[in-house]
Amino acid sequence: MFAATISDPTGFLYDTRHCPAEGCPAPDCRPATCNMVECPLLKRLGKTKAYEPGDIVFWEGDEADRYYLVISGVLRGCKLLSDGRRQISRFVFPGDLMAYSGTEAFPYSAEAVTPVTVLAIPRPGFDTTTEENACLQRLVTKSLLDELRDTQDQVLLLGRMTAAERVSHFLAALARRTPAPGGVDGVVELPMSRADIADFLGLTIETVSRVLSRFKRDGKISMIGHNRIVLNELAALADTSGDLAA
Numbered sequence: 001m002f003a004a005t006i007s008d009p010t011g012f013l014y015d016t017r018h019c020p021a022e023g024c025p026a027p028d029c030r031p032a033t034c035n036m037v038e039c040p041l042l043k044r045l046g047k048t049k050a051y052e053p054g055d056i057v058f059w060e061g062d063e064a065d066r067y068y069l070v071i072s073g074v075l076r077g078c079k080l081l082s083d084g085r086r087q088i089s090r091f092v093f094p095g096d097l098m099a100y101s102g103t104e105a106f107p108y109s110a111e112a113v114t115p116v117t118v119l120a121i122p123r124p125g126f127d128t129t130t131e132e133n134a135c136l137q138r139l140v141t142k143s144l145l146d147e148l149r150d151t152q153d154q155v156l157l158l159g160r161m162t163a164a165e166r167v168s169h170f171l172a173a174l175a176r177r178t179p180a181p182g183g184v185d186g187v188v189e190l191p192m193s194r195a196d197i198a199d200f201l202g203l204t205i206e207t208v209s210r211v212l213s214r215f216k217r218d219g220k221i222s223m224i225g226h227n228r229i230v231l232n233e234l235a236a237l238a239d240t241s242g243d244l245a246a
Contacts, residue, residue, distance in 0.1 A: 036069055036139055037095050041129055046119035057110040057118065058099065064106045066120045068098040073116030074191045076200075077108040088200040090150070091192065093177055097143045114191045158202045166201040167211040171221070175231055190227040 036042065046069065051057060057068060060079060075092040089108055092098055098118075099106050130136050157166055174188050181189045190197070198205045212229075215221045222230040 034135065034139070035095060036097060036143065037071055039136065039139065041133060041136055042069060042119060042121060042126075045125045045129060046121035049118055049120050051112040051116045051118070053112050053114055055112045055116075057112065057116075058106050060107065060109040061105050064099050064101070064104060065123050067100050067123060067126050068110065069119040069121065070094050070096045070098065071117040071119055074113040075110050075116055076113055076192065076196055077110055078199075079108050086199050087202075088196060089154075090147075091196075091200065097140070100140070100144065113196065163201075163203055163207050164211050164214070166203065167197075167208060168215070168220075170197065170201060171229065171231060181228060186231045187224070188229045188231060190229065 048071065049057075051073075057075065058064075058066075070092050072094055075098070076088050077090040077092060077098070079087050079089055081087065091113070092110070098110055101107055130140055157169065161169065171188060174190070175186070178189065178191075181187050192200075194205050194208050197203075198208045201208070212221070212223075216223060220231075220233045222232060224230060
């Protein structure tokens, strides 16, 4: 799988920050609000595409001839193991850049979790424009550094954290990353399924459900329907320890 920089383990879902845009050649660029989604250079290069839940944006192994900037919605980046098991390597949110790598093929498949709008940008034009514009270089570099940091955090999460810690950090990170439904602080909308969460955290669906039930029983969260969670004790969630068998 935020309004401010996250330096703790809850930051494994990354964000693309604003950058200074002094010297940007685009006449309609606004330095105070410069970011990937609003960058006029990228808007001119790319083409907007819409996808419905379950649609495939690209398949792992296909030719990586485009980069994808998420404008709205949520996607999951998936890899299939040889035995058919699925590992979700990341959730992708508005402002995230997908498939930016040095490989000639897409490193994972991208599937829409919710209705999604992306900006599909041809790779040659993107690369050339980035090389020629320091403003865009800063945005791309920040995005890559965020993704690298989150990959490192994901290794820590999968390798050293307990099941309860994984779920609590996921919820805390999601609260920082996504807007609160109705503008109510402490409320998190889960756009992804329990199966998606399990495949991202390296757990089983049953374990994710048991951890959420335990948090509810302990008063750390409240449920509103199936996919909306009230974080009653965000600090307590971040400090959660203990384990449930996976």
